Amino acid sequence: MPINIPKELPASDSLKQEKIFVMDVARAKTQDIRPLNILILNLMPEKExxxxxxxxxxxxxxxxxxxSFLRTATHRSKHVSRHHLENFYTTFEDVKNRRYDGMxxxxxxxxxxxxxxxTYWEELKEIMxxxxRNVTSTLHICWGAQASLYYHYGIEKFMMPKKSFGIFKHRISDPTVNLVRGFDDIFHAPHSRYTNVPREEIEKNPDLTLLSVSEEDAPFIIMSKDAKNIMITGHLEYNATALAEEYERDIDKxxxxxxxxxYYPNNDVNEQPPNIWRSHSHLLFSNWLNYYVYQETPFKWD
Structure with missing residues (x-):
């Protein structure tokens, strides 16, 4: 089945070229089906x-x-046009009286x-x-995961000696948990961050389950016991060239x-990096949507 997005969203053409089934809102309204409503709070500067x-x-x-795409009202990104934000994004004031299946x-x-x-911390706390109370399950990514761990569970982040940057191996603690169902015992995932969260603080918190750690024993996939909050400290959503673009950007700065x-074959920046985490990216998102959103959300919100 498709994702329903505005017909004019720039990503639509790229998705269609990749044979991703996309349906615009007008066509979706003609189908007698209860779709999942997912809200994305996009805090990244290059939103597209x-x-x-x-x-x-x-x-x-x-x-x-x-x-639906959500942006902060207390901070306006400098890396995306005002036209794009006004046409495809809303603010919390417009959605706070609604309920969503996932976020x-x-x-x-x-x-x-x-x-x-x-600058938008107070607004983000209000949204979280x-x-x-109003979302069946929320998936938090990288800094969003650290913000969730800090706000909901009091777990502080800390600076690492140097940036964790590249593709790292990970292992899972319990393959029977639905979120990691189908995962290999060892899998790869991208990371790009200067901070980390303490593993021991997560493991001793009775409200959290640590599902996956990196080869350096850093927490990677964390889930609350009620599955309301899922935290991913890396970037399984990245495509093959994302780290190369970040590397070139930092070099230029x-x-x-x-x-x-x-990441690069033979550490040669002129070589095309292979995507060796794609299957687990799709597994994570499909497992989340199925087991923690679709299977749990009410057919009709009260």
Whole structure:
């Protein structure tokens, strides 16, 4: 089944070229079906890239999904046009009286800041608090995962000696949990972050389950016991070129940055990086949509 997105959304053409089943809102209204309503709070600066990455994964399940994009009202991104934001995004004021089957809160390149120093932190706290009451399950990515762990469970992030940047191996603790059903015992995932969260704090929290750690024993997939909050500390949504683009951007800025680990063939930046995490990206998103959204959300919200 398709994802339902505005017909004019720029990502639509790319998705169709990739043979992702896309349906515009007008056609979707003619079908007698209860689609899932998913809200995406996109905190990334290059919003159109993130839209495409997420829609590519949300559109590869048997479920029909309505997508809505949310932006912060207290901070306006400088890397996307005002026209794009006004036409395809809404603010919390417009959705706070609605309920959603699922929600995604993306990462943001602000992890070196204290949470309280983020310009939209108070707004984000209000959104996360609302989501716990009005969303069946919320998927948090990278900085969004760290923000959730801090706000909901009091777990602080900490700076690492250097950026975790590249493709790393991970293992799962319990393959019978539905979120990781079908995962290989060892799988790969991209990371791009300067901060981490303490594994011991997660493991001793009675409200959390640590489902996956990296080869360096860093927490990767964390889920609340009630499945309301799912935290992914890396970027399984990334496509094959995302880390290359970040690396080139940092080099152009004159930053000291290592070449992404385990990414370029033979560590040659002129080689095309292979996507060796794609299948697990699709598994994670389809498992989340099926087991924690579709199977749990009410057919009719009260």
């Amino acid at each position: 890239k993130t839209e495409l990455q997420l829609l590519r994964l949300l559109g590869n399940t048997p479920l029909q999904v309505n997508i 995604i809160i993306t990462g943001a390149p602000i992890e070196t800041l204290e949470f309280e120093d983020v 608090d609302w989501a716990n 004159g930053l000291e940055i290592d070449i992404p680990a385990n």
